[in-house]
Amino acid sequence: MKQPRKKEYIMIHNIHKIYGERKVLKGLDLTIQEGEFVAIVGKSGCGKSTLLRLIAGLENYHDGFIRINNEQLHDINKYARIMFQDGRLLPWKRVIDNVSIGLSSEFKIKAIDALRQVGLEDRMNDWPSKLSGGQKQRVALARALVHNPSLLLLDEPLGALDALTRIEMQDLIESLWSEKKFTSILVTHDVEEAVAIADRVILIEDGVISVNQPIRLPRPRQRTHPAFSMYVEEILEKILNRNKIALVRNSKELKV
């Protein structure tokens, strides 16, 4: 069941990032294919958010290169839209105007359409302060998708949500991803979330990628599936105690 080889969309080579004295990323390499959904996990402070911000073009790197679509990345990544953990809606703009940020033509039609996709078109004239945490993140998702980005970056966008809302949002993101076929990178501290949604889970440790684990489970994914919890357990073990076990199981064993 091998998928046809897709185009390499993001190429990251030998990236270094230093904050003052602290080396966060030390020569990290990563290649992501077009349309792939990659989740990045790791302990807090391991540099997973930093990597995402580098790909978004929000920060400079000190060595190596990042290529998106075979173009060297300078400044803001114009192909990408990013969702932040704290939503970052402008409190002084109504929901629809928040979604329209950065749009120039036909912004109203596009914004309403994007709000419909996240199921919040009836709230378009509300102030963000009137929305719940989950609704705010839906609006943030609509704001990202209204640009039809070829790359969606998710910086722990569900971290602050309650468990039920989080699962709902995961399903929504997954369905929009499979419908629109953009490439997506999710940074999360929740391994279960990573396994539930991603084609591949990457673990960052000591400034480099230490685990690169494809998740070969059919979609939509069943959390109750034994292979599901096996993936979760192994990745967790690897994060918590890196000497104990290596990911020895190959994909055949886990195939379902």
Added chain:
Amino acid sequence: MKFMMMESIKKFIPWFLPLLLLVGWQVFSWAGAIPERILPAPTKVMQAGIELFSTGELFSHISISLGRALAGFLIGGVIGFIFGLLNGIFRSADLFFDTSIQMLRNIPHLALIPLVILWFGIGETSKIFLVALGVLFPIYINTYHGIKNVDKGLVEMGRAYGLKGISLFVTVILPGAMSSILVGIRFSLGVMWLTLIVSETISAHTGIGYMAMNAREFMQMDVIVLSILLYALFGKLSDVIARYLEAKLLKWNA
């Protein structure tokens, strides 16, 4: 019905104390407990007001004072706002100007009155200059801090969503600084009246302050009290305007 009555009572409550004061003042004046040379009765003050109004004198004093206040406020406000923006946004401007502005800010501007009279005489320029100077700093400080304190996350979001330059300023930075700027405006309206009163009292040929000082020469207590009441009225009026601006510009915060 009961609810409606509660609402109208609530609206009345803030005015209860001033009204009580006024009634008490009138009653004690009638009773002769307050000598007219110390404080004339409210009816007397009103009479003086009507008289001055009918000669057109009151109107001309008020319009002159208001004109000075407004001119000074606009000049000082615009300068303070522009410097607040520049120094808040551009690091280099901040480095160049801020220390100097902070030094100037710490001179009480009313202490400059003797100097200002020698420079500009006692004409319009000196009053407008003083008001502008007084108004400038509160607006500067609050604009500057408002811009410095705009949520960095929102600015970053704006950049990531393709905003830059003017569009970033209009969409994110200015609205983010607005509540702080309005605090500056409200504060500087107070400074505006204070400065105007002092400078009109000390050196003027016209205006409400002059009216009061002139009345002192002739022992017209009613006119003096009238002037003071006018200042209170205009102070309240500028507060109402400031509140209106806040309600209008910060309605998302309601």
